Amino acid sequence: MKLYEHLGKKLFKRYDIPVPKSKLVENADQAAEAVTELGDVVIKSQVLSGRRGKAGGIGFASSPAEAKEEAARIFALDIDGFVTETLLIEEKIKIEQELYLALTIDGSSRQPLVLASLDGGMDVEDVPEERMIKWPVDVTLGLQGYMVREICRRMGVTGELRKEFVKFLPRLYRMFRELDAELAEINPLAVTPDGLIAADAKVTIDDDALYRHKELPRISEKTALERKAEELDLAYVELGGDIAVMANGAGITMATLDMVQHYGGEPANFLDFGGGADVERISQSLELLLGSNPKVLLLNIFGGITRCDVVAEAFVRVKESKGIELPVSFRLVGTNEAEAQEILGKEGIKTFTSMDEAVRHAVELSSNS
Amino acid sequence: MAIYINENTRVIVQGITGRQGSFHTGQMLQYGTNIVGGVSPGKGGQSVEGVPVFESVFEAVENHPADASILFMPAPFAKDGALEALDAGLKTIVLIPESIPLHDAMEIMNYARQKNAVVVGPNTFGLVSSGSSKIGIMPNRYFVPGPVGVVSRSGTLCYEIVGHMVENDIGTTTVVGLGGDRVVGMHFIDVLKEFEKDPGTEAVVLVGEIGGSAEEEAAAYIASSINKPVVAYLAGKSAPPGKRMGHAGAIIERGRGTFESKAEALSEAGVKVADLPTVVPPLVKAALSGQ
Numbered sequence: 269m270k271l272y273e274h275l276g277k278k279l280f281k282r283y284d285i286p287v288p289k290s291k292l293v294e295n296a297d298q299a300a301e302a303v304t305e306l307g308d309v310v311i312k313s314q315v316l317s318g319r320r321g322k323a324g325g326i327g328f329a330s331s332p333a334e335a336k337e338e339a340a341r342i343f344a345l346d347i348d349g350f351v352t353e354t355l356l357i358e359e360k361i362k363i364e365q366e367l368y369l370a371l372t373i374d375g376s377s378r379q380p381l382v383l384a385s386l387d388g389g390m391d392v393e394d395v396p397e398e399r400m401i402k403w404p405v406d407v408t409l410g411l412q413g414y415m416v417r418e419i420c421r422r423m424g425v426t427g428e429l430r431k432e433f434v435k436f437l438p439r440l441y442r443m444f445r446e447l448d449a450e451l452a453e454i455n456p457l458a459v460t461p462d463g464l465i466a467a468d469a470k471v472t473i474d475d476d477a478l479y480r481h482k483e484l485p486r487i488s489e490k491t492a493l494e495r496k497a498e499e500l501d502l503a504y505v506e507l508g509g510d511i512a513v514m515a516n517g518a519g520i521t522m523a524t525l526d527m528v529q530h531y532g533g534e535p536a537n538f539l540d541f542g543g544g545a546d547v548e549r550i551s552q553s554l555e556l557l558l559g560s561n562p563k564v565l566l567l568n569i570f571g572g573i574t575r576c577d578v579v580a581e582a583f584v585r586v587k588e589s590k591g592i593e594l595p596v597s598f599r600l601v602g603t604n605e606a607e608a609q610e611i612l613g614k615e616g617i618k619t620f621t622s623m624d625e626a627v628r629h630a631v632e633l634s635s636n637s
Numbered sequence: 638m639a640i641y642i643n644e645n646t647r648v649i650v651q652g653i654t655g656r657q658g659s660f661h662t663g664q665m666l667q668y669g670t671n672i673v674g675g676v677s678p679g680k681g682g683q684s685v686e687g688v689p690v691f692e693s694v695f696e697a698v699e700n701h702p703a704d705a706s707i708l709f710m711p712a713p714f715a716k717d718g719a720l721e722a723l724d725a726g727l728k729t730i731v732l733i734p735e736s737i738p739l740h741d742a743m744e745i746m747n748y749a750r751q752k753n754a755v756v757v758g759p760n761t762f763g764l765v766s767s768g769s770s771k772i773g774i775m776p777n778r779y780f781v782p783g784p785v786g787v788v789s790r791s792g793t794l795c796y797e798i799v800g801h802m803v804e805n806d807i808g809t810t811t812v813v814g815l816g817g818d819r820v821v822g823m824h825f826i827d828v829l830k831e832f833e834k835d836p837g838t839e840a841v842v843l844v845g846e847i848g849g850s851a852e853e854e855a856a857a858y859i860a861s862s863i864n865k866p867v868v869a870y871l872a873g874k875s876a877p878p879g880k881r882m883g884h885a886g887a888i889i890e891r892g893r894g895t896f897e898s899k900a901e902a903l904s905e906a907g908v909k910v911a912d913l914p915t916v917v918p919p920l921v922k923a924a925l926s927g928q
Binding site: 373375376378379380393406407408445448450474476477479480503505507515516517518519520521522523525526527528529530535538540542543544570571572573574601602603623624 | 657661712713735736737738739740741742743744746747748751762774775776789790791792793794795796797800817819820821822824844846847849850851854870872873874875876877880881882883884885886887892912913914915
């Protein structure tokens, strides 16, 4: 779950990580008011797009009138398909130098990874490899003082700044660990006459750990159907084509989409109902798909932990209760396949045993209808 | 021959009294897996499919020595269960659950490294040495002995491909599911290294997907250290960037982890990359006959 900048900064404050003074506002008048309190300000759109700056979502103002104008301009912007609902109005801080600092989870080393560079304030991809210091932290040891000092040495951070940094980084690490963060990124980390200040905050919390962080707000950047799927704990992504796809397992679902495209069709979505689903869950998945109004329904079931008879039962149940009018291409093999054939046979529903045939049939159906 | 496990591997099932745990204990026994005990706190003294249930992993190994454990516990309890199995001295841990928090997974992997143990998963179907032992949830009938090693990031897709191979009379030595999460115990390289050493394995099938850099790292390793032929299939060619395709790790982020980057890296390393799952068997046949 990605957090808005202002929420990330609220968490920073809780961990004694300095952030600029600020006000969160919902309209241009409030933005003007904030200036009387904060003086020269930066006005920042609170959207989850990484292209906020480039899209014009950040402005500056020195007077209430200017702030009102800038705020109105930003509220009217389309930023990567996002609309601004709130603005963060921050005091303009005196920046002497911009650093980059982040903690992330590194799949290769299976450890938290510190990323630190003297080249902050730019796209992180543009920082030369040798200027980005990477330090995997042994999660059992935690972030020790010597590690921070060594990161400083490799960065070329000395003197007063080093003293600041040695205090700063452990706070970010503590937050990263305690809140189950996947990412805690500060770009730029500003060097100011008052010390280090986090000028930005990109924080992502691990969705799978949200259950133990009841205090955190819930944020979603999903469409209505995607949100519905999330409530049902289904992996669902909208893709824009006309063949609705449902399968069991992320890899096989991706491969099904690839095959649809390979044979000239357009998948409408990705829906993986996962392993070991029961009738209820599969029915809900089917109903969700029908709600997206596709032209063709393609089901690709390879039963392992998932039982084919359970899928067949769910299909018949939905067909009876909601009606399934659109053409269906149904592939079904694996655990309890024979029982499934019997259930479907009674209803006159034919199935394929080969994925290849089922996908080609679905593509044919979509080009005919 | 096989890698990691064989008919002598003694297995404990953690979470044996649950719905999945008891069902798959039966399936594993049918396949021939040597299950010596189950664990379910509060249910010690019961038995499941004739397997004695114990209060803890420690109690289970006191009763009968064991080498490996498979976990069927809910994600919030998986860390505790995995650390217990490692502390009790088991050297192969198979983590079936999905949705284990990343920070928990990092702690498990770290302790496993200290204990010199192998962790398969999380979010995996497990592993099977065909014809002798399976520690996992894969359907029994597709895993018949043969000369090909298989390593995969996804479950059902792996069955699909192994199924196509079986239809074409190509069996397997060992099939390993790495797991779909971002932090998993083993990567392609770890398993490739074992297949290269295994005299029974003549060719390797690698089933990858978009996201992360494990396929690119595997490609570099294959180029430098693997002499056996490798065939690959990669899922996610049609996936849009920035969207998580089911698996936590299957996402193209900041232009990295794309299908193209992986297919190109593998091809350059001499790996034959199949366009469709159905193309894997002919490519494997060609590889086995030295073409």
